[in-house]
Amino acid sequence: DTEVTQTPKHLVMGMTNKKSLKCEQHMGHRAMYWYKQKAKKPPELMFVYSYEKLSINESVPSRFSPECPNSSLLNLHLHALQPEDSALYLCASSHEANYNEQFFGPGTRLTVL
Amino acid sequence: QKEVEQNSGPLSVPEGAIASLNCTYSDRGSQSFFWYRQYSGKSPELIMFIYSNGDKEDGRFTAQLNKASQYVSLLIRDSQPSDSATYLCAVKQSPRRDDKIIFGKGTRLHILP
Numbered sequence: 001d002t003e004v005t006q007t008p009k010h011l012v013m014g015m016t017n018k019k020s021l022k023c024e025q026h027m028g029h030r031a032m033y034w035y036k037q038k039a040k041k042p043p044e045l046m047f048v049y050s051y052e053k054l055s056i057n058e059s060v061p062s063r064f065s066p067e068c069p070n071s072s073l074l075n076l077h078l079h080a081l082q083p084e085d086s087a088l089y090l091c092a093s094s095h096e097a098n099y100n101e102q103f104f105g106p107g108t109r110l111t112v113l
Numbered sequence: 114q115k116e117v118e119q120n121s122g123p124l125s126v127p128e129g130a131i132a133s134l135n136c137t138y139s140d141r142g143s144q145s146f147f148w149y150r151q152y153s154g155k156s157p158e159l160i161m162f163i164y165s166n167g168d169k170e171d172g173r174f175t176a177q178l179n180k181a182s183q184y185v186s187l188l189i190r191d192s193q194p195s196d197s198a199t200y201l202c203a204v205k206q207s208p209r210r211d212d213k214i215i216f217g218k219g220t221r222l223h224i225l226p
Contacts, residue, residue, distance in 0.1 A: 042201055043157065056213070063172035090156055100145055100205065102214070104156040 003027075004105035012111045015081060021108045023074040023091030033102060034066060034073040036088040041066050050057055076083060081112045115140045117204050121215035125224050132189040132219050139183070145205040146185045147214065148180055152198045161187060162195030191223045 004025045013019050023032065029048050035043035048056035050066040063085075065077040074091055088109055092102040116139040126132040133196040134148075145164050149157035162170045163176040165187065185204075189196055202217040 043216055045213055048213075088156075101147070101159060101162055103159060104149075107156045 004093055004103055006055075006089075006092055006105040006108050008041075009106065010110060010111075011111045012113065013078065013081065014037075014113050015083075018077070018079045020078065021076040021089055021110075023105055024072055025093045025103075026072055027093065027095075027103070028071075029093035029095050029103075030071060031094045031096060032068065033092040033094075034076055034103075035092060036072070037088045037090055037107075042104075077094075078110075081110075083112050086110055086112045115215055117202055117215045117217040119200075119220045121128050121169065121218060122133045122166075122221040123223045125137065125225055126192050127193055128194060130192055132192045132224070133181060133216055134189075134200050134201040134202075135184060136186065136204075136217055137184045138204045139213075140204070140206045141180075143181060143183075143204045146184075147203040147205075148174075148175070148187045149201040149203060149216075149218070150198045151201060155178050157201055160206055181217060183186075189222075194224045194226050195226045198223055 007022045011019060029097050034046040036046055037043045045058050046060045047066045052068045052071055063080045067075040088107045090107045091105040094100060094102045118137045125141045148161040150160050151157045160184050161174050161176040163178045166178050167182050169176045175191045177186045199219040199221050201219045
């Protein structure tokens with residue numbers, strides 16, 4: 001299995017909702033990443049997990065809460081989001097937590113109403 | 114401020130010709146360089162990485178790195194309409210595990226049939 005999967009593909013939520021994004025990889029990668037990408041902009045790093053421990057938090061607001069239940073899974077819990085949080089949320093993984101050769105999942109298109 | 118610069122384009126190239134995409138970076142100590150292809154509405158796909166000065170070829174793609182001049186380029190030979198996409202250059206400044214990748218803003222490439 002050489003891919004990163006993400007669910008759901010699309011998500012529409014209100015500002016008072018709680019939802020979660022899921023990411024899974026079975027490549028034996030030990031680093032997983034969450035990025036946010038707005039239209040016509042490059043991806044922005046949000047969080048990095050290395051060996052299932054949070055190693056980087058890029059000063060992301062607490063309404064985004066990451067979780068890494070095991071080495072294959074990465075979740076992003078969403079609560080009380082704002083319309084400006086609407087974006088494509090990308091999960092990526094790499095063999096080691098050195099940012100090299102990251103492989104991206106298809107992304108979740110999030111719309112906050 | 115560490116920066117990765119790309120011409121935003123669009124770069125229009127006739128089908129069958131060579132497309133040349135360029136990227137410059139500000140940190141002279143940068144170590145690792147990546148090219149991602151991103152189709153509209155899709156996630157970035159890693160197509161090339163290069164760590165040493167010189168050329169690296171993979172099929173129709175050639176990455177060129179010149180650390181003295183601080184630029185990295187991507188050549189696409191025999192361009193096809195399916196190569197039309199945004200190409201993101203990404204640079205990692207150091208081998209340190211926690212030194213993240215910096216993405217350029219991307220160059221839009223349009224292959225003319």
